[in-house]
Amino acid sequence: MKVIDLRFKEPGCTGHPVVRLNNRLRELNEDRVLIRFNLEDIPLKALELLIGRYGYRVDEVRNVNDYVEVVAIKA
Amino acid sequence: MALNVNVIREDFPLIKDRKIVYLDNAATTQKPIQVINAISNYYMKFNANIHRGLYELSQEASKLYEEAHGVVAKFINAGSWEEVVFTRNATEGINILAQALVNRYLKPGDEVVISIMEHHSNMLPWIRLSETYGVKVKVVGIDSDGLLDYDELSNVLTPRTKVVSITHASNVLGTLNDVRRIAKLGHEVDALVVVDGAQSVPHLPVNVRELDVDFMVFSGHKMLGPTGIGVLWGRKDLLEDLPPVLQGGDMIKYVGIEVKGGVLINHRIIYNDLPWKFEAGTPNIAGGIGLAEAVNYLIRLGMEEVRAHEVELTRYALRRLDETLKDDIKILGPKHPELRSGLISIAFKGINPHVVASLMSTKNIAVRSGYHCAQPLHEYLGVYDGTLRASFYIYNDVDDINAFISSLEEVINVLSK
Numbered sequence: 267m268k269v270i271d272l273r274f275k276e277p278g279c280t281g282h283p284v285v286r287l288n289n290r291l292r293e294l295n296e297d298r299v300l301i302r303f304n305l306e307d308i309p310l311k312a313l314e315l316l317i318g319r320y321g322y323r324v325d326e327v328r329n330v331n332d333y334v335e336v337v338a339i340k341a
Numbered sequence: 342m343a344l345n346v347n348v349i350r351e352d353f354p355l356i357k358d359r360k361i362v363y364l365d366n367a368a369t370t371q372k373p374i375q376v377i378n379a380i381s382n383y384y385m386k387f388n389a390n391i392h393r394g395l396y397e398l399s400q401e402a403s404k405l406y407e408e409a410h411g412v413v414a415k416f417i418n419a420g421s422w423e424e425v426v427f428t429r430n431a432t433e434g435i436n437i438l439a440q441a442l443v444n445r446y447l448k449p450g451d452e453v454v455i456s457i458m459e460h461h462s463n464m465l466p467w468i469r470l471s472e473t474y475g476v477k478v479k480v481v482g483i484d485s486d487g488l489l490d491y492d493e494l495s496n497v498l499t500p501r502t503k504v505v506s507i508t509h510a511s512n513v514l515g516t517l518n519d520v521r522r523i524a525k526l527g528h529e530v531d532a533l534v535v536v537d538g539a540q541s542v543p544h545l546p547v548n549v550r551e552l553d554v555d556f557m558v559f560s561g562h563k564m565l566g567p568t569g570i571g572v573l574w575g576r577k578d579l580l581e582d583l584p585p586v587l588q589g590g591d592m593i594k595y596v597g598i599e600v601k602g603g604v605l606i607n608h609r610i611i612y613n614d615l616p617w618k619f620e621a622g623t624p625n626i627a628g629g630i631g632l633a634e635a636v637n638y639l640i641r642l643g644m645e646e647v648r649a650h651e652v653e654l655t656r657y658a659l660r661r662l663d664e665t666l667k668d669d670i671k672i673l674g675p676k677h678p679e680l681r682s683g684l685i686s687i688a689f690k691g692i693n694p695h696v697v698a699s700l701m702s703t704k705n706i707a708v709r710s711g712y713h714c715a716q717p718l719h720e721y722l723g724v725y726d727g728t729l730r731a732s733f734y735i736y737n738d739v740d741d742i743n744a745f746i747s748s749l750e751e752v753i754n755v756l757s758k
Contacts, residue, residue, distance in 0.1 A: 279711035279727070282695040311755050312696050319703050 268296045272303040273333050283307040284316065291320040298325075301336045310334070343646040343653075346738040352638075356736050362706045362744045367512050367540060367684050367713070367732035369562045372635075376565055379634035383627045390623055392591055406626050409633035410616060416636045417557070418548040419574055423615040426573040426580070427629050431539040432462040434558030434573035435506070437619060438535060439466035441583040446503055446533070449475030453504040454497055454532070456481045456489055456518075457721045458511040461714045463537040467506065477501075482721070487514040487674040495526055502532045509541035509557075513715045513728065514674030515655070515681030517541070524553045533579070539563055542572075543734075544651055544682050546644040555579055561628065566635035570628030573619065580615050587621035647735055651683030654733045658685055658742045665746060669753050673728060684732035686713070687749075688722075692756050694729040700752045706745055 270290045272283035280286075283303055291299075299322065303313070314324050317338050326337040350356050352373040356363060363371060389399040391406050411422040419425055428434045447453075453467045457480050470476040479502075481494045489507070498505070505527035510517050520536055527534040535556040541547055542557075543564030549557055556579070561570040575583075585592050592613050599607035612618045639647065655678040662672060662685070671688040675681045689697065698710035711727040712719050719727055731745055 279714075282693065282711075284693065284695045284699050288699060307693070308696060309756055311758065312700055315703055315755070316699055 267298045269300045297340045299338045343649040362741045364731040365707045365709045366734035376634045380627045380631040383630045409629040412633040426616040426619040428571045430560040430571035431558040436466045437586045440586040452477045452502040454479045487516045498530045505532045506535035508537040510682040512540045513686045515684045520552045545648040561632040566632035570632045589621035592621040652678045686728040686730045688724045704748045
C-alpha cells in the first residue's frame with residue numbers, strides 16, 4: 267500500500283500538507299492508500315472531502331501517538 | 342454594471358464550457374476567442390522569423406509584431422512604440438531593468454527604495470543587486486489600512502536614492518498606490534521611478550506620461566493575453582542610454598571582432614535601435630500579436646468601464662463578506678473599494694487558507710491560497726499561514742461573488758465543527 271506522509275510541513279506556498287496531498291493524489295493510481303497527517307493541518311472532515319475529489323473514501327482511521335493514519339480506498 | 346458580462350462570457354470558451362467560478366485573475370486571466378484566433382491565425386498564415394527574411398512572409402510577420410508594440414504603446418500612452426520592449430513577463434522586465442541600471446547608474450552604497458507590499462518580482466531583483474553590487478535596499482512600510490506610508494517614503498529618500506521601485510496595485514492588499522505622488526517624491530531626489538504595473542495595467546486606465554514615471558512593467562497573461570509575453574516600458578532617452586542585458590541576435594546592427602593567434606583582442610559592436618536592443622534572440626512573435634489583440638479587446642470594452650465594473654464587484658463582495666463572515670475572517674487592505682483593485686485577500690482565525698481553497702475547489706470555485714509571492718508582506722502583517730485571495734475580472738459578476746461567499750461560509754462551517 268502506498269504511503270503519503272504529510273506529517274512534516276515544508277516551507278513556501280506549495281509545502282502545506284493539503285497542497286502536497288492534492289499533488290500526490292492527482293498522480294496516484296492505487297486502490298488503497300495510507301495517509302499520515304496531523305489533524306491541525308488537515309481536519310478529518312476536510313480530508314474526507316478532499317480525497318473524495320480523487321475518487322477515494324475513508325476506510326479506516328487510526329490515532330497513532332500525535333498524528334492520524336487514514337486508510338483510503340477507491341470508492 | 343458598466344459591462345455586459347453575459348455578452349463578454351460568450352467570447353471566453355473556457356468560461357462558457359466549464360462550470361467554473363474563476364476568481365484567480367490576479368494570477369492569470371482567461372483568454373477570449375479573439376486572442377486565441379489571433380495566435381492561431383499567426384501560426385497558420387504568417388509564421389516566419391522577424392527582421393531577418395527579405396521574403397514577403399517574414400516582412401508580414403515583422404509588420405504584425407512591430408504593430409503589436411504600437412498597440413501597447415497607445416494603450417499606456419507611451420511617447421512612441423520604440424519605448425515598448427516585449428519581455429517574457431513583468432518579472433523579466435524588472436530583472437532586465439535592474440541589471441541594466443546597475444551597469445549604468447548604480448554604485449555600491451547607492452539606494453533602491455521599494456515597499457513591503459511588493460511582489461517577490463519587485464523585491465528579489467533589487468535584493469540581488471544588494472548581494473552582488475553593494476546596493477542598499479530600503480523598504481517602506483504600510484499603515485493599518487494597508488496604504489503605503491508616504492511619510493516614511495519621503496523620509497527614507499536621500500541624495501543616494503537612485504531608484505524608487507513600487508507597485509501600482511498590491512497583489513495581496515489590493516491597495517492602489519498614488520503613483521504620481523511617488524514619482525514626484527522620487528524625482529525630487531533625482532531618483533528613477535519604476536512601477537510594477539502587473540496588477541494595474543489590466544484593470545484600470547494607465548497613462549505612463551500622466552503618471553510621470555520612468556519605467557513600468559506588466560504581464561500579458563494577466564490582461565487576457567497569452568503567457569510568455571510581457572512589457573518593459575521606459576522613457577526613450579533612458580532606454581537609449583541603458584546597456585542591453587541580453588545579448589544575441591537582432592539586438593545589434595554591427596559586430597566586428599579582431600582575432601590574433603586565436604584570441605579575441607578587439608571588438609566593435611553597434612547596438613540596434615529601440616526596442617530591439619532589449620529583445621535579443623527570436624522573440625515571442627505570436628505572444629506579441631496575441632497581446633495586441635488582448636489590448637484591442639480591452640480598448641473596445643473601455644478601461645474606465647473595466648475599472649468601474651471591478652469597483653462594483655469589490656464593493657459588493659466586501660459588503661457581503663462583512664454581513665456574513667466578519668467574525669470568522671479578516672480582510673486585508675483598504676476598506677473602501679475606490680482605494681483598491683478588484684481583489685480581496687482573506688486571513689482566517691485557526692483555519693489554513695490552503696485547506697479552504699482546496700475544499701472550495703471541490704465546488705468548482707477557483708481561488709488562490711498562500712502568500713501570492715509576497716511572503717515578506719504576510720510576515721509583516723503577522724499572517725503566517727497565508728491568505729485566501731479572490732480576484733475579479735471582466736467576465737465575473739455578482740453570481741460569482743455569491744457562489745464564492747456561499748462556498749466560503751460552507752467550508753468555514755465544516756472546518757469549525
